[in-house]
Amino acid sequence: MPRFPGHSEDRGAANGFSQSEDDRGSSRRGLNGRRDGNSDRDSLSDADYDRLMEYPDDVDYYSLLGLSRTPPPSDADIRSAYRSLTLSFHPDKQPAHLREAAKQQFEQIREAYETLIDPKKRTVYDLLGAEGVRREWSAGGAMGKGGAAEKQQVGVKALNPEEFRRWFLDTMKARERKVLDSLVQSKGSISLAIDATSMISADEEEDYVYIQLPTLRPSSYAIGYSFRTPLPSFKELLGKVEETENGTEESENDNDPSKQAIQSEVTFSASVGGKLQNPMREAKFMYPDGTEEVKRVAMPLIMIAQNISLGASINHGFRNVASTKGLFGKLPLSFLEGADASVTGLLLPFPTVEAVVAKAIAPFPGTKPLIFTFRTGFFRSIFQSLPVFGLQVTRELDVGRTVYCSWSSGTLNWPAFIQELLSPIVDLGVSLDDVLSRPTQMSKVEIGYISAPRGSRTTEEEDEEDEDDIDVPVTRKCEVGAAESWQIQVDASPQGGGLSVVYGRNLFSYKGEEKLRSEWSTEGYHPISQDHAARPVRLEIQSTVGVDLSLGWHISGTRQVSDFTRMGLGVGVQANKGLVMSVSWNRLGQKIKLPIAICPLPLVSTEIAALAVILPWATYCGFEFGVIRPRERKRRRLALAKRQRQLEKQIAKRRAESQQAIDLMSEQVLRRQAREEENGGLVITKAEYGYYPPRNKKNSTGESKVIDVTIPVAALVDHGQLIIPREVIKFQIIGFYDPAPLRPKKLKIWYRFGGKEHLVEAGDSEGVTCPMRSHLI
Incomplete structure (x- = not known):
């Protein structure tokens, strides 16, 4: 009695596999066709350009064996697919004139099997692909000779798949951190x-x-x-x-x-x-x-x-302090658990020492923590003045929304009664030379609010990153869109006070996906794809208002000109220099800045300030839209033409390989189909794969390009069922090839089941399950 795996009359249910969450799988599925099949090939969008340049050349092992990524295949599934392909492609079972072709196919199948059947190799393959597996198992790789696994004596081989995944991600993050540290x-x-x-x-x-x-x-x-x-x-x-x-x-x-x-x-x-x-x-x-x-x-x-x-x-970052033996395991030093600390000492211009301790404390369980940063230092001799104390409290209101309040005591001399008490023993007076040479710090209070783009940092913050930052994480996200940011600060001191407002946003950019500065995280590997769109200009506007209502302002723009280099131009008014224009260059922490005073402060007027801002801005816009973008479009057209020629040249080679595979599997597949016919099972009568032009001639992008894949599809029939997961890249199935790269393609299958004819159609991003009643003609 024929049995159906499902009774749904809805074709969507027949193809209703869950969407894979694997990044590489989803990105590869997007390469097979366009979202809009009616778009012109000569006017490719950014998404089309990305798909063309990232068109897969390597064989996908899951597609080669006809397996799904989600849910992961079991060892039994992998062995069953391997045995089935071995019957058709083992060189010893082929005639003499086909043995060489069978040997090449068999080596590829065996490599895919050996990779997926090994849990550790499969973990690395899911993250880095076939080339990553070869690299990490070769000399110098994590699992190769001289690698991290060999150095770690407590066996990596004994780890289960989940433990190995965590170990491998930690190893890759440490390697990436080492490379980043070497750059900066x-x-x-x-x-x-x-x-x-x-x-x-x-x-x-x-x-x-x-x-x-x-x-x-x-x-x-x-x-x-x-x-x-x-x-x-x-x-x-x-x-x-x-x-x-x-x-x-x-x-x-x-280790x-x-x-x-x-x-x-x-x-x-x-x-x-x-x-x-x-x-x-x-x-x-x-x-x-x-x-x-x-x-x-x-x-x-x-x-x-x-x-x-x-x-x-x-x-230094204090980690696992409470669990250690000795002095740090006891109060009050055990309170440093999870804290970061730094000690800074200066020899010139005068001896100075400052200590900073930062720790996050949650006042109530389940609430966001308060970050306390305590500072203290001796900027004068301990016999002449008290140490300077400072405290800052920071709290994150929401993702990218932060408030802070800080206080600094400033320089304070010893009280008079202590000076009188200790003057016979120690001279607590301050010499005139010391007063003139060492600056006096004033007490100060600051309250501020920061609204930054979600999970990102502004360009200015990256440029002016304080070298005293402790344990700054490597992984940060940067948005490609407008990325608006606000910072408002009110400060007061005995010398005065003021209000400062800083606004920033990206110009000449598009709304895109978030990108990671770090490719490795605890979740997995996130490769940074090349950004083909025009780079944005980061605009920063800063305005300050003093207690006497004096107004100061500064406008700056920075743009990334290469992978690690940014250049910027700024215009502003400084109290002691007047109208100043600054040019900056930044590459991996190396900075060059040229502030140019162009107008004395008494001559600064609204007209001169507007002219100093508009002229550079108009010049840059003319260069951006008159030189940079036309040159980038020309470069993209040349790259597209070159890539298209490469893909067209590969069609003939793929066609020959496909025909060899069909010749090798034909005999075995025909015998299996004959048995299915005798038992009234699933018989593939015809299968086609390729590009079918739309019926509307106006939207047609050329003639149809279709290939016969009857034998390759029939080879996938197992125990009366045909299952092609939606994650499988169809043109990488054995016996298939891509006759129309980057065009939307369909797979049409005509089959007979229970003496009745059926037909099913599926796009590149759809799965196939046969037999189904909804396919009945």
């Missing part, structure tokens, strides 16, 4: 201020403003450099190692990626800054006629160093 191990900055105020002059009597070619004079400079390195532990310094159970010597943290990620680091930094001056000197000139003249002559440029700093900071 050092940071340098150069700032050269240029005085071009001679460009604008004014005639007060006639009320005219004149613009002329300026005389550029360097006025000040600032140079800074820092680098960080892991801080060795006392065990490493003393050469102490521990013996494992099997007698091998091994460092405690060598734990999580511990390596929070290893203590030390950062060394140095900076110098000051003025650049051309000193004048009087010189006497004698002429041939005997006359003399005294003139002032400019001497060579000299550098005056005013701000010099030299110091180092140590950063």
Whole structure:
């Protein structure tokens, strides 16, 4: 008696497989056809361009064996598919003229089987593909000779699939972190201020403003450099190692990626800054006629160093403190569990030490934590003034919404009665030289609100990232859309106070999916696909209002010009320099900044400020839309044409391989179909796969391109059923090939079951289950 796997009359139910959650599977399914089959091939959208450039060249092992990714196939399913294909493609079972072709097909099938039947290899294949499996099992890979698995003596081979997945993700995250650290191990900055105020002059009597070619004079400079390195532990310094159970010597943290990620680091930094001056000197000139003249002559440029700093900071994250033995396992030091700390010391311009401790504390279970950051430091001698204290409390209201409040005590001298009490023993007075050389910090209170794009950081925050940040995670998300951000801050001190507002957003960008700066997370692997759209310009507008209602502003725009490089242009008003235009360059922590003073403060007016903003903006827009984008469109057209030619050349090769596979499996498949016919089972009478043009001639994109896949489809029939999961890339099934790359294709199957004729049609993103009553003709 024929049996049907389902009784639904709805074809959607017949093909109703659950959508795969695997990133690679879903991305590959999107390559087989367009969302809009009526679009013109000569005017490809961004999605079409991505599908064309990411068209798969490697064989998908699941599709090769006819298996579904979701739910994962069992070992029995994999072995059954392998045995079925072995009957058709084993070289020993083929005639002499087909053995070479059978050998090639069989090697590919065996490689797919050996990869999917091994839980560890299958885990890596699902993340990185076939090339990733070969790389990680070769020398230097995680599982190869000299890799992380070999170094870890407590066996990776004994881990179950879930444990191995976690271990592999931790290993890949540690490897990625090491690569990122090597790129930004050092940071340098150069700032050269240029005085071009001679460009604008004014005639007060006639009320005219004149613009002329300026005389550029360097006025000040600032140079800074820092680098960080892991801080060795006392065990490493003393050469102490521990013996494992099997007698091998091994460092405690060598094989734990999580511990390596929070290893203590030390950062060394140095900076110098000051003025650049051309000193004048009087010189006497004698002429041939005997006359003399005294003139002032400019001497060579000299550098005056005013701000010099030299110091180092140590950063450490306290993890698993409460479980350790010794001093840190007891109160109050056990309270440091989960905290991050840093200690910074300066030798120049005067000895200074500052300590920072940050810890997140949830006031009530289930609520968002408050982040307390405590700062203290000695900026003067302990015998002359009290240490400076500071406390900041931060709380996240929502994703990307944060409020904070901070307080700093400022520099405070010892109370008078303590000075009188200890003056016979220790001189607590402050010398005049010390007062003049060491700046006095004022007490200050700040309250602020930050609204950032969800899961992202602004370009300015990335550029000006504080080197004192502790344990900054590698994985952060960056939105491609407008990514609007707000920051409002109110501050007050004995010197005054003010209100500052910062607004930022992306311009010339499109609404796109979020992208990860880190490719590895605890969930899996998220490769960063190449962004083919025009890069956005990050606009930042900052405005400040003082207690005396004085207004200051600054407008800046930055744009990514290559993978790791950004350039920017800013215009603003500074109290001591007037109207300033700045040009910046940033690459992997190396910064160059050129602030150019173009107008003295007394001459700054609304018209001059508007002109300083509009002219650079109009120039950039002309360059962006007149040069950059046309050049990018031309590059894309050339890349598309080249890729299309490559795909067209592959059609003939794929056709020949498909025909060889059909010749190899024909005899075995025909015998199986004959048995199905005798038992009244499922018999594939005809199957076609390819591009069928729409009936509407206006929307047609060419003639039909269809291939006969009767034998390959019949080879998939198992125990009277045909199941093709929706995740399977149909043109990678053995015996198939893609006759019309990137065009929407259909699979049509005519079959006989129970003496009745049936027909089913399925697109590239649809699954097939036969027999079904809904297919009855």
